[in-house]
Amino acid sequence: MAKTLAEVIIREMTLNDHEEAVTIWENAEGISVTKSDSRDNIFRFLQRNPGLSLVAEKEGRVLGTVMGGHDGRRGYLHHLAVIPEFRGTGLAKWLVDECLERLREEGIEKCHLFVVKENDRAMRFWNKSGWTRRDELEMFSKEL
Numbered sequence: 001m002a003k004t005l006a007e008v009i010i011r012e013m014t015l016n017d018h019e020e021a022v023t024i025w026e027n028a029e030g031i032s033v034t035k036s037d038s039r040d041n042i043f044r045f046l047q048r049n050p051g052l053s054l055v056a057e058k059e060g061r062v063l064g065t066v067m068g069g070h071d072g073r074r075g076y077l078h079h080l081a082v083i084p085e086f087r088g089t090g091l092a093k094w095l096v097d098e099c100l101e102r103l104r105e106e107g108i109e110k111c112h113l114f115v116v117k118e119n120d121r122a123m124r125f126w127n128k129s130g131w132t133r134r135d136e137l138e139m140f141s142k143e144l
C-alpha cells in the first residue's frame with residue numbers, strides 16, 4: 001500500500017537517534033558510514049550545529065534523516081536518507097526544505113552537499129529539487 005505522510009513529524013535529531021540513524025545510513029545505498037559517524041562525532045556535530053539536523057518520525061520510528069551544518073559562510077547537508085518504504089512520498093523534500101529554512105534563518109545564503117558519483121537516484125533527486133551540479137569542481141581530502 002502506498003505510504004502517506006500522515007502522522008509523520010519532523011523534529012530535531014538528538015543523540016538518542018544515533019543508533020537508528022546509523023542503521024538507516026548503513027542500509028541506504030549511496031551513504032558511507034565511517035568513524036566520522038561514531039556517537040562521539042555525531043554528538044560534536046549536533047553541538048556545533050544546534051537545531052540543524054532533523055529526523056522524520058512516525059509513531060516513534062525514525063523514517064528519515066538529514067544533517068545540516070554551517071561554518072559561518074556556507075551551509076552543508078549530510079546524510080539525507082529515507083527508509084525505502086517511505087521513498088517517493090515527498091519526505092526527503094520536506095526534510096531538506098526544513099533544514100534549508102533553518103540555515104536561512106541563521107543567515108546562510110548558499111548550501112553545498114556531496115554526492116557519490118554512482119548515486120544516480122540521489123543525482124535525480126537533487127537535480128529535480130533545483131540544486132546545481134558543479135562540474136567545474138573536484139573534491140580533495142586529507143587525513144590529519
Ligand SMILES: CC(C)(COP(=O)(O)OP(=O)(O)OC[C@H]1O[C@@H](n2cnc3c(N)ncnc32)[C@H](O)[C@@H]1OP(=O)(O)O)[C@@H](O)C(=O)NCCC(=O)NCCS
Pocket residue numbers: 028029030031079080081082083086087088089090091092093094114115116119120121122124125128129
Ligand atoms: C535520495 C532520497 C533521499 C530521496 O528520497 P524521497 O523521499 O524518495 O524523495 P521525495 O519523495 O522527497 O522526492 C522529491 C522529489 O524528487 C523526486 N525524486 C525522488 N527520487 C527520485 C528518483 N529516484 N528519480 C527521479 N525523481 C526522484 C520525486 O519525484 C519528487 O519530485 P516531485 O516533487 O516533482 O514529485 C532517497 O532515495 C534515499 O534515501 N536514497 C538513499 C540515500 C541517498 O542516496 N541519499 C542522498 C545522499 S547525497
